[in-house]
Amino acid sequence: MNAPLVKSAETMHARADGKQDAAPPFVLSAASTMLPQQQDMLARARAFAEPLLAGELLRNGENVLDHANAVAEILASIGGSEAMQAATYLIYASFHLNNPYEAIAKRFGDTYASLAVETSKLMQVQGQARSGSGASKQGEAKAEHTETVRKMLLAFSRDLRVVLIRLASRLQTLRYHAASKVPVDRPLAEESLYVFAPLANRLGIWQLKWEIEDLAFRFLEPDTYREVARLLDEKRREREQYMRELCASVQLQLQERGIHATVQGRPKHIYSIVKKMRGKSLAFDQLFDIRAMRIIVQGVEECYAALSWVHEHFQPVPEEFDDYIAKPKPNGYQSLHTVVRDEAGRAVEIQIRTQAMHDHAETGVAAHWAYKEAGVKGYAGVSANGDYDTKIAVLRQLLAWEREFADSVQVSQLGLFDDRIYVLTPNASIVELPKGATAVDFAYTVHTSLGHRCRGAKVDGQMVALNTPLQNGQTVEIIAAKEGGPSRDWLNKDLGFLCSQRARSKVRAWFNAQALQETIAKGREIVEKVLQREGKTAMKLEDIAEQLGFKSAEAFFEVVGKDEFSMRALEVLLNPAPAEEVAGDDGVVVRKPRSGGSGKVLVVGMDSLMTHLAKCCMPAPPDEIGGFITRGKGVGIHRHDCPNFLKMLEHSPERVIDVQWDDAAAADSGHRKAVYPVDIQVEAADRQGLLRDISDVFTRERTNVIGVQTRSHKNTASMTFTVEVQSATRLHNVLDAVRTVAGVRQARRK
Secondary structure, rough: OOOOOOOOOOOOOOOOOOOOOOOOHHHHHOOOOOHHHHHHHHHHHHHHHHHHHOOOOEEOOHHHHHHHHHHHHHHHOOOHHHHHHHHHHHHHHHHHHOHHHHHHHHHHHHHHHHHHHHHHHHHHHHHHHOOOOOOOHEEEEEEEEOHHHHHHHHHHHHOHHHHHHHHHHHHHHHHHHHHHHHOOOHHHHHHHHHHHHHHHOOOHHHHHHHHHHHHHHHHHHHHHHHHHHHHHOOOOOHHHHHHHHHHHHHHHHHHHHHOOOOEEEOOOHHHHHHHHHHHHHHOHOOOOOOOEEEEEOOHHHHHHHHHHHHHOEEEHHHHHHHOOOOOOOOOOOOOOEEEEEOOOOOOOEEEEEEEEEEHHHHHHHHHOOOOOOOOOOOOOOOOOOOOOHHHHHHHHHHHHHHHHHHHHHHHHOOOOOOOOEEEEOOOOOEEEOOOOOHHHHHHHOHHHHHHEEEEEEOOOEEOOOOOOOOOOOEEEEEEEOOOOOHHHHHHHHOOOOOOOOOHHHHHHHHHHHHHHHHHHHHHHHHHHHHHHHHHOOOOOOHHHHHHOOOOOHHHHHHHHHOOOHHHHHHHHHHHOOOOOOOOOOOOOOOOOOOOOOOOOOEEEEOOOEEEEEEEOOOOOOOOEEEEEOOOOOOOEEEEEHHHHHHHHHHHHHHHHHHHHEEEEHHHOOOOOOOOOOEEEEEEEOOOOOOHHHHHHHHHHOOOOOEEEEEEOOOOOOEEEEHHHHHHHHOOOOOOOHOOOOOOEEEOOOO
């Protein structure tokens, strides 16, 4: 469970020899003790995983199914629940499933699926950390595992069972290497010694701690390990015989005194011996605890009674006495420790504790974790009676483990953990924050809405100011209003309400959104006033926005509210000029030119004849033009290349007359030069603000827009602008300017 799987040559769905592995005995025995709704869950999990894992190997060469079996046995030995044992198989199965969460949840429930998927993700993170590690020094190894510690903390907070599964898996990996003589990668051994063993120690799981330490140390310093092992073995038989006789004698004399006790020798672990030798600069023969005894009694009073008897019959070493019953260790460990000398001067280390203290010392928090197998996804029950305080206590041990790791000399010199803290939510989840973070930072990290509505905070049950910096391990509860927003004071760095840049960005975004809504409201009001003035209040605002080239009414209101849109375009849209009946009229709606008459077109030989510019081609000087006599409308003026004019010339040539532009009239003193309506066709990639940008071009070119039609299809915008120009020559410059607008593909005269 410490490296991704390596696929073997055999099929993933069956063993190469076609046989099925028999379920190990512990699977059957554990299944028999399950609750009714969990009946056969462990056996079912193994049966589900077996065809996926058959023939699979870990990177170190260990068979995956064998590894999972061994991990489940370790978990069972320390009181791990059947759910943890079953999850051992599901974790590896998840690597071979397309949608692991869904597949596992369908068969075993959300709790199992969450546990398997979260643990598999953590395994991948750790594997990547080790694969990129080439460190050989202890400080460098710790530095490279800081991110692993961070990920482990956050993963453990979601489901505490992950802690035991990872510890048991690491122990089995070390056992495999020791038994198979397969060399261990140094990063894995360092991670075991400097990360996993301290974690087991913090949680009080001595049974795993000692073995992980000894095996990891064996691989890291094989020469030192062998030397201490040799020294221990030199007089082992003599020492063991002495301890057997001493234990029997002490137990008998305690019983004669009315103290019911179990007295036994306890094994000494090589790594602890080396640490003591190095920490106190002692030679091997100067150690007190080579001979060790444990006295287990029924109650606390008997602990002190046994201690009194021991000190009466042996010579105590005063400086070696510790009372961890009156003052337990931070991880909850309790026991009386003393060192005494016998008549021959031989030192013996003695531990005195109750059975309950002993169970806790061996399995730590595992002794209290009886998880519920159903419930909220990502969380689990904590103890048999659902004790919330137990989970809080365990999480605080995890945080203490992280602090101990961070406080080590090598890591503290590098400043690797100086930038963050961990605090707890009221429902006992760990939240990672930057150092110096406040309750407001915490609220925004949990949920943006909670941050906006934050009005007060309790830290460890006490009300505090919102700008109070939080500390590691504190439990934070936010007092929130039902609705509302943040305070502008929170953005004032001098007031210290926010430390996190992420939270600060969320506050700014809220105020920006408020300003945007005010702009939209202002734009809506302006548009509605225009509609009221023009008597067009029945028109739908969304339809108006769409016709003007905007994706929504709010986008239109925003531009209007920012004074970035000419209301003249809206007025033209609301009041289009009536269409004129002309031969070949194409239905384009435009206003009449603002100059008088039709632009002073001169009809040769018939100067008094009424004329009008045809809407189908919208001629303007110096276009070559022709006239066509219409009934009741005078002479229609067309461009020579107008398709309608060419058809009329073919079918009714007798009604076609020669015409020309009257330049002399425009040149008369005091006469304002005429302007002519012309249609411009624009095709562009549709985007917000396109109409505004093109309108800006017309404004810069001093070209008046008197009509707009737009439509959008498949992200392409087609627009027809009716503009007033003094000549068609001037129009070329305007079209060139429009083509420079971003997204415009084509701009031409219609």
